[in-house]
């Protein structure tokens with residue numbers, strides 16, 4: 434074991450962060466960036482290329498956060514950058530339809546069997562918010578079901594956590610959300626068909642939809658059983674409740690058709706974000722012709738956006754999607770990721786470490802437990818202390834993981850085999866420190 438504990442200089446990042454605290458709450462534009470769940474100050478990144486990023490102090494890192502998921506092609510992909518530059522030369526925004534929306538829209542729809550029509554928005558949160566409104570408008574019902582351990586952005590009705598007892602109505606998990614909103618959200622545990630059936634029996638006539646991350650990847654990686662997801666689909670149909678797959682993180686990640694394709698399940702409405710914009714802000718919601726026909730101006734569910742379908746973002750998304758559709762793209766990325774994970778897992782097995790790396794496609798999550806983890810309440814909060822040690826060691830040794838033990842890691846197509854081998858070695862060294 435080689436522990437190269439070279440405490441790196443972070444002077445510029447530290448100075449910028451102390452300045453930023455005067456301008457922004459917590460010094461950041463999104464809370465988890467503040468490094469509250471790990472040690473140290475956030476790094477200010479100034480440049481990225483491929484799998485590598487550089488901070489303001491010129492420290493270099495192999496990045497497994499990848500902007501929280503969008504960068505499946507790595508940083509500063511040549512084709513995407515060129516498409517952005519070419520498009521932006523004609524102007525940045527017109528507030529009119531543009532050819533680029535047709536290009537990205539048709540490419541997505543032609544290569545996804547589960548959707549007929551979509552509407553572009555500018556973030557994952559906006560996609561989810563609009564999808565829920567559509568579900569309510571389409572069914573004429575108000576209540577929704579979400580699962581503990583799934584994240585759906587910061588929309589009021591979904592910043593809700595379980596109250597006490599089974600099938601109770603939610604309690605808001607943020608200040609500023611009226612109790613009357615939280616009352617419309619029912620929170621259930623994942624992997625529990627009994628709780629779902631009971632709730633449907635009591636309330637199905639008032640429930641517009643069930644929303645789920647079919648690959649829950651925002652609170653650890655809580656991989657669900659195929660049989661559970663199949664039953665969820667069957668019960669929604671039987672009780673006349675719409676099924677919404679929130680594919681903001683899984684869409685275009687676990688395959689071009691996302692979790693719907695992976696599990697071969699037809700949801701009623703789907704939401705996208707992250708990868709769809711090729712690193713620019715794009716979200717979308719999508720469904721059948723029938724359901725999308727209820728969206729304005731065709732139908733009476735209102736939803737709009739000044740910068741929706743922004744041509745520069747559309748061009749970036751289109752150029753990314755083109756590359757994802759190349760033969761073998763997902764197979765190769767998955768194989769590389771699985772090899773990387775197997776290296777680290779093999780080391781942990783030899784050493785007898787309490788580690789089980791959960792993984793699907795090019796997503797991985799280091800769980801400090803050998804048990805199967807399918808529900809949020811099965812994650813041991815105390816194990817986050819272990820993650821802190823690992824995170825800090827890796828940061829000192831040129832490897833960037835998302836700054837929380839509840840966040841998953843992403844491998845991009847730009848990570849080379851040599852970079853992954855080195856990274857696996859560093860993670861193993863870091864785990865030697867933890868145990």
Ligand SMILES: *Cc1c(COP(=O)(O)O)cnc(C)c1O
Pocket residue numbers: 556557558559561584585586587646651679680681682683706707
């Ligand atoms: C990231 C994410 C969101 C929120 O998307 P933003 O673009 O951050 O608003 C919603 N749902 C899921 C599943 C996500 O991973």
